[in-house]
Amino acid sequence: MSAMDEAAKTLQVDIWRGGAQGAFQSFTVPHEVSQTVLDVVTYVQRRLDPTLSYRFSCRVGMCGTCAMMVNGRPRWTCRTHVDRIADDGRIAIAPLRNFPVIKDLAVDMTAFFDKWRDAGARFQPRDGAADSFANVDPNSPARRAASDAIECIGCGICHAACDVVSWNPDYLGPAALNRVWTLVNDERDADPAAHLAPVAGDAGCHACHSQQGCAVHCPNSLSPTASIAGLKRQTLAALFRGQL
């Protein structure tokens, strides 16, 4: 099929409207070449219904604000091509799972980021760190472990994919724990080992089932599962050292 024919088709798009209580509303949207799901949502808002609420910023996969459920899976909509996911020309777009809905496709991320705080996912520089550069060996095991986990854009997709989050609302979740893992491996941090205690609680790393729903869906191909497994190992070592 030529690109022209492809573009001439239309898409049937069901978009969630309302808050936690709401319903899907159907729209017909022209199908374009190289169209993203975010393009579809933007078309609806600009041409069909200006009251549609959604969130995005960079449109190039850097800011992490555009995540939504697309045909039942959490995805970054600005980098998700319609052609890859449309199910016979149909797309269902809903607000991100495991997040309270504000309106339509916009969710409240407050509790999600509060968990980063509760997990202690905050870099604490060493005294005098501003006076000189830290010499971090790029090939050290700790630096490699941090590198594997560091490219997180805070999109919340892993949090939406995680069943343990939906069962236990207190669970810190894959994103916050993944971030803590980078700090445990950050030799510039004032006390990397001190990051272990806040994540060793019953809502912390040990609640994870290692089933990798987070890793499968992370748009940056990170594996929070691997990071969490690292936290489990390190907390055990800290316990035996009497540091927990």
Added chain:
Amino acid sequence: MSGRLEVWLFAAQRLSAMILAPLVLLHLATMIYAVQDGLSAAEILGRTRGSVFWGGLYALFIAAASVHGAIGLRAVLREWTPLRGAGVVAMAFCVAILALGWRAVAAIT
């Protein structure tokens, strides 16, 4: 404090799994071997009676299984039910399996 408990339980879960894995295989292998000549109580008791090896093996098997099962049960109860005292239920489960299991071991050795 709850953090330390979680880490101890994690360690106990891994340790009991490491004990269970070879024991389960040995148990299955023995079963397959044992049924070759037909399965009878006399034949089983002939092997286990007075045997420190089999008695010790199954006593260890039961200890590991009771710990492993109870920790798993605790996790399931906590995630799937609103039950508050999942730890207490799991502990009772562990003790019950231990008591029943060791009683059975005592009976065949």
